[in-house]
Amino acid sequence: MSSVLTPEQVLAHWQGHRRLTRRVIEAFPEDKFLSFSVGGLRPFAMQAMECLALAAPVARGVATGQWAEYTAPTTPDSKAALLALWDQATGEINAIWPTIPVHRFTDVDKAFGQWENTGIGSIQYAVDNEIHHRGQGYVYLRALGIEPPAFYDRS
């Protein structure tokens, strides 16, 4: 099979996006993070929690084949508490990654017991979903008169 991406590159790409999302979270004033909305969409805190509910659980599911049912996460009542969960997930994903047998990226599972996909497909879904919601966060920040962090900076 022709290879265009290694597991290490997939991790680096994902964690680069997660660093950018962390900066978007930090850019929100606390009260706006928890409550501001445009067009009836969820506040960014709830969107970020959805990303967290996929992140480490997806890495763990791909690594082990064991998936818990997806449950809508409870959003913490402060930015600091959410950022602590974010950093915890960063460490978990990094720790899980080297334990993923390479065949698990192409094995097909029912992710969270319901979404049939390859391992890499479930990971791509989590990353894409985060980029999608973060793009919405950029609109919220602009509507609040706040300059968002640069999209291309993943450092």
Add this chain to the structure above:
Amino acid sequence: MSSVLTPEQVLAHWQGHRRLTRRVIEAFPEDKFLSFSVGGLRPFAMQAMECLALAAPVARGVATGQWAEYTAPTTPDSKAALLALWDQATGEINAIWPTIPVHRFTDVDKAFGQWENTGIGSIQYAVDNEIHHRGQGYVYLRALGIEPPAFYDRS
């Protein structure tokens, strides 16, 4: 090198996202597509044109190593004209794809003469940038009272 994605899977993932973005374009009323904005961000027509300015040129650059300079695209004055360009790019990307030598995904170029990246890195950037802008388009649609297409549907 451990492989987690083939070139064919990268293309399928990209074109799945491009089909979804096409549906988002279609969901806008013509005048709102060309002019509606939240927070001073560009109208969705201009964001979609940026995606088009990256799409086929990135595939061509990765295939050939030849990159023109990036120039901000001119936005057509109708949704139909933009959708025609969208469909043309879909065909171009599909036609270019099988001509990409596999080593070109990992070769490093200066994309558009200025952004140093691997071939797959430039492709990921184009896809991620499209997801990012489309997420902003979802907010515009919601702010207009229009239900956006389902994020998970890439058919």
